[in-house]
Each structure stands twice: as structure tokens, then as C-alpha cells.
Amino acid sequence: MSAVDTASGSTAPALREAFPRLRQLERLDRGYVRRLEKQQLRARRFADDHLREVALEMDRRTGEDPSHFDWDLVRAGGRDGMLGLLLPTQVGGSGCLTAQCAVIMEELCAACPGLALIFGAHALGIAPLLLDGPLHWDVLGEVAESARQGEPMLMAFALTEPDAGTDVEDLDLLAKGRISSRARRVPGGYSLSGAKRFISNGSVARWLTVLMPVDPSRPAETWTCFLVDAQSRGFSVARAEHKMGQRACPAAELVFDEVFVPDDRVVGRVGDGAGATLIVLATSRPAVGAIATGIARGAYERLLGWLRDSPDARHLLERQSVQLRLATMVERVHLARQAYMDAAVEVDVASLGGATRNPLLRSLRLVPNRVHRWPAVRRLASSPWTRDALAGFLSRATSNAAVTRSLGLSSLAKAQGGDIAMSVTDDALEIAGLTDAPVRAELEKLWRDAKLCQIYEGTNQLNRIEVYRTLVAGETMALLPPSQRRVDAAGVAA
Numbered sequence: 001m002s003a004v005d006t007a008s009g010s011t012a013p014a015l016r017e018a019f020p021r022l023r024q025l026e027r028l029d030r031g032y033v034r035r036l037e038k039q040q041l042r043a044r045r046f047a048d049d050h051l052r053e054v055a056l057e058m059d060r061r062t063g064e065d066p067s068h069f070d071w072d073l074v075r076a077g078g079r080d081g082m083l084g085l086l087l088p089t090q091v092g093g094s095g096c097l098t099a100q101c102a103v104i105m106e107e108l109c110a111a112c113p114g115l116a117l118i119f120g121a122h123a124l125g126i127a128p129l130l131l132d133g134p135l136h137w138d139v140l141g142e143v144a145e146s147a148r149q150g151e152p153m154l155m156a157f158a159l160t161e162p163d164a165g166t167d168v169e170d171l172d173l174l175a176k177g178r179i180s181s182r183a184r185r186v187p188g189g190y191s192l193s194g195a196k197r198f199i200s201n202g203s204v205a206r207w208l209t210v211l212m213p214v215d216p217s218r219p220a221e222t223w224t225c226f227l228v229d230a231q232s233r234g235f236s237v238a239r240a241e242h243k244m245g246q247r248a249c250p251a252a253e254l255v256f257d258e259v260f261v262p263d264d265r266v267v268g269r270v271g272d273g274a275g276a277t278l279i280v281l282a283t284s285r286p287a288v289g290a291i292a293t294g295i296a297r298g299a300y301e302r303l304l305g306w307l308r309d310s311p312d313a314r315h316l317l318e319r320q321s322v323q324l325r326l327a328t329m330v331e332r333v334h335l336a337r338q339a340y341m342d343a344a345v346e347v348d349v350a351s352l353g354g355a356t357r358n359p360l361l362r363s364l365r366l367v368p369n370r371v372h373r374w375p376a377v378r379r380l381a382s383s384p385w386t387r388d389a390l391a392g393f394l395s396r397a398t399s400n401a402a403v404t405r406s407l408g409l410s411s412l413a414k415a416q417g418g419d420i421a422m423s424v425t426d427d428a429l430e431i432a433g434l435t436d437a438p439v440r441a442e443l444e445k446l447w448r449d450a451k452l453c454q455i456y457e458g459t460n461q462l463n464r465i466e467v468y469r470t471l472v473a474g475e476t477m478a479l480l481p482p483s484q485r486r487v488d489a490a491g492v493a494a
């Protein structure tokens with residue numbers, strides 16, 4: 001593997017060299033690869049300056065105390081743009097597409113997956129809002145501004161419930177899932193009750209995108225996304241979990257006790273949440289594949305560095321069994337990277353690319369941010385007419401077949417990446433397991449970090465079920481919102 005950046009010790013190949021498909025893509029969008037390279041370099045510098053050195057110490061501290069959180073690191077990330085990745089350029093963010101986010105996650109995770117997850121979970125919290133036009137840009141503008149001011153507001157995505165994890169990540173399973181949360185219609189909005197579990201950034205986030213059914217007897221038809229202010233009455237954090245890996249990012253159980261959410265903080269339309277969740281996962285699973293690639297690469301690089309630099313270890317490089325293991329690691333890292341980039345490019349170009357390139361949406365950046373707070377503008381943006389128009393726009397910009405295919409490739413990248421991260425860290429640990437050198441502690445941490453890649457954003461089993469349905473059986477899922485949807489007086493999607 002030829003290095004892009006020998007100074008940082010990275011073994012990742014230059015993007016154009018690694019992905020021939022990017023060269024074709026450049027003909028369509030001349031800046032696409034240049035922007036990817038820029039983000040990769042930016043993330044690599046941030047990882048070298050802020051993550052690598054503190055990774056083990058943060059893992060130790062958060063292992064002892066799961067509520068420990070490194071706000072200084074988050075502030076540094078805010079200054080270096082790591083909190084603005086998914087924020088639209090219209091509100092002062094980077095407006096990164098899927099491939100850019102993925103390349104950034106690989107770089108950060110090669111240094112420290114736990115700290116990187118803070119930025120990844122923040123982006124995931126933002127993702128559902130991007131499907132809702134400019135309605136929540138006032139909040140996103142505050143989020144962008146808070147990072148610039150050095151007092152960052154974090155975001156989180158709350159889907160999983162105490163009795164429903166896999167079930168809320170699949171359209172069919174959701175219909176039968178044991179859902180215990182509920183969003184009840186009240187004057188002017190909805191009242192949210194229930195619990196959400198294992199929410200990354202949940203205990204430190206200021207804003208959360210939360211999914212609940214309006215009618216628990218029909219969860220799939222009434223699954224709805226809400227934007228919740230963590231300072232709302234009735235919201236509390238029950239606990240931060242003791243984690244095995246990626247510890248620097250807290251996973252929390254959250255309690256909603258009649259939390260009021262006004263109508264204009266419903267994200268999308270009532271009942272559109274199930275399809276929207278899967279669209280969000282189709283765009284975020286390539287980044288999970290990239291997290292896994294970063295972990296595998298980090299383990300390979302640490303092992304190789306130790307084998308080359310340590311007088312006690314150098315003789316191991318002479319052994320053919322070790323050479324074969326190293327060759328297999330390189331193969332697997334390469335495969336994991338190809339899979340996530342393939343899925344990400346598919347999302348950016350083939351499925352959701354049309355929506356992001358829309359000139360009308362782009363021109364909204366000319367509207368000053370304060371305008372999004374005007375009551376009349378908010379009324380118009382949250383009206384049924386605008387919401388139907390947005391749904392219609394999305395359906396015209398892409399198709400269920402294209403989004404389903406993206407979901408299949410994203411699930412493939414996620415599942416394959418998770419297994420590769422596990423096997424590469426396992427092999428690396430076995431080789432270094434004979435030593436007392438510090439590399440062993442780093443590899444042991446990466447092995448624990450890798451395990452989570454097989455679990456979150458849907459377990460690998462669930463993701464392989466999606467791969468079967470989409471890429472083997474050729475199913476097309478109804479993921480895009482219908483162009484019209486009405487709710488009855490109880491606020492339930494009809």
C-alpha cells in the first residue's frame with residue numbers, strides 16, 4: 001500500500017489510486033475527488049494532533065467512570081470543523097456528502113474510534129433533519145454557531161428502546177416490535193413518553209432526533225421523528241452504560257416523561273419515520289464501514305510499526321507465518337475500504353445525489369440564517385403543503401429502487417467492515433500478544449473497539465438480512481415518503 005502521507009505513518013493509498021470509479025465520477029462532478037482529499041487531509045491532521053496521543057488514557061478513564069467526557073477535545077473538534085461535517089453549508093457547515101464523512105471517519109478511527117464516535121454520533125443526530133428541507137435550520141444554525149464559539153452543542157439519534165433494537169431498524173420487524181414509547185397528540189404538538197437505550201452522545205447532547213410511534217398499535221404506519229431539546233421538562237438521563245469498546249463516547253439510557261414537542265419540531269410528516277430511518281441508515285452505514293476500516297487499518301499500522309521498529313520484534317518479520325498474516329490484513333483492509341466507498345459513492349451519485357444537487361435547495365444558502373427563525377417562515381415551512389411538496393420533491397429526485405440498492409450496498413459495507421475489523425484486530429493481537437510492549441495495550445483496545453461495529457446501526461445479522469432482501473432477492477422497499485399523507489384529529493397518520 002503506498003502512503004499518501006508518510007509524515008503521519010498512514011498506509012491508506014491515495015484516493016484516486018484506490019478507487020478507479022472516482023476517476024469516472026470526476027467527469028460528473030469535477031470537485032468531488034478534490035473535496036474528498038481535502039477532508040481526508042483535514043481529518044488526518046486532527047487525528048494526529050488531538051486523538052492518537054490521548055486514546056489509551058481516555059479509554060482508561062471512561063472505563064473507570066462512564067460519565068467522564070472530554071469536552072476540551074469536542075471544543076477542538078468544533079474549531080477544526082469536525083462538528084460541522086453534515087451541517088448544510090447554508091447554516092455554516094461543511095455540507096459533506098456520504099463519501100466525505102466516511103473518509104473522515106476512517107482517518108479518525110485509525111487513531112481513536114471512541115473519540116471519533118462522538119463526532120460520528122453527532123452527525124447521525126443531524127442526518128434526519130436533512131430530509132426536512134430548511135425547517136430546522138434555525139437549530140442547525142445554533143449548533144454550527146455554538147461550535148464556532150467554543151461551547152459546542154452536541155446532537156444524538158435516539159431510535160433503540162429497552163425491548164426493541166433490531167426490530168426498529170427494519171420495516172417489517174417494526175410492525176411486530178415490542179415498542180414501549182409513545183408520542184401522544186396534545187394541543188400544539190406531541191407529548192413523548194418512554195425510554196431510549198444505548199444512545200451514543202445521549203447524556204451529553206443538547207438536541208436529539210427521537211423516533212416514536214403516535215399510535216403504538218400501528219408503530220410502522222405512525223413511526224415519527226421529533227427534534228427534542230434536552231433541556232425540555234420531563235427529559236432525563238437514567239445512566240451512562242459501562243462500555244466494552246469505543247468508551248470515550250457515552251452510550252446512555254434516556255427517559256421521556258411527557259416531554260412536549262411543538263408541531264414545528266416534528267421532523268418530516270407524522271408517519272414518515274420508518275422509511276426516513278432506513279434512508280438515514282443507508283447514508284450512515286457506509287460511515288460505519290469506514291469506522292471499521294479505520295480500526296482494522298489502525299491495528300495493522302500499529303502492529304507493522306512495532307514489528308519494524310522494535311529490536312525485540314523485528315525477527316518476527318522474517319517468519320513466513322507472520323508475513324502471511326500481514327498480507328491477509330492488508331487484503332481485508334482493502335476490501336473493507338472498497339465496500340464502504342462503493343456504497344458511499346452509490347448514495348452520493350445514484351440514489352440521493354439528485355436531491356443534494358438540486359439548484360433550488362442550493363440557492364437557499366442566499367437566505368440569511370435569521371430568516372429561518374421568523375414565525376411566518378416557520379409556519380410556511382412546517383405547513384402540510386410544504387411537507388407534501390418536500391416528499392414529492394424527494395420522490396422525483398430519486399426512486400425506491402435506487403434507495404433500496406443503496407441500503408443493500410451500505411448494509412454490505414457495514415457487515416463486512418465489522419467482521420474485518422474484528423478479524424484484523426484479532427490477528428494483530430495474537431501476533432503482539434507475546435510482548436509486554438505498549439502496542440499490546442493499543443491493540444487490545446482496538447479489539448474491544450471493533451466489536452461494536454458488529455452491533456450498532458443494526459447487528460451484522462440484520463444487515464445481512466437487508467443484503468439478502470435487496471441484493472439477492474431483488475426486493476424494492478417502499479422507503480420514500482408518499483407524496484401526500486394526512487393525519488386525523490388525534491394526530492395519527494391516516
Ligand SMILES: Cc1cc2nc3c(=O)[nH]c(=O)nc-3n(C[C@H](O)[C@H](O)[C@H](O)COP(=O)(O)OP(=O)(O)OC[C@H]3O[C@@H](n4cnc5c(N)ncnc54)[C@H](O)[C@@H]3O)c2cc1C
Binds near residue numbers: 159160199243458459
Ligand atoms: C455502544 C452502543 C451504542 C449505540 N448507539 C446507538 C445510538 O446512538 N442510537 C440508537 O438508536 N441505538 C444505538 N445503539 C443500539 C444498537 O443499534 C442496537 O444495540 C442494535 O440495533 C441491536 O439491538 P439490541 O441490542 O436490542 O439487540 P437485539 O435486537 O435484542 O438482538 C440480539 C441478537 O438477536 C439477533 N436478532 C434479533 N432479531 C433478529 C432477526 N429478526 N433475525 C435474525 N437475528 C436477529 C441480533 O442480530 C442479535 O445478535 C447502540 C448500541 C450500543 C451497544
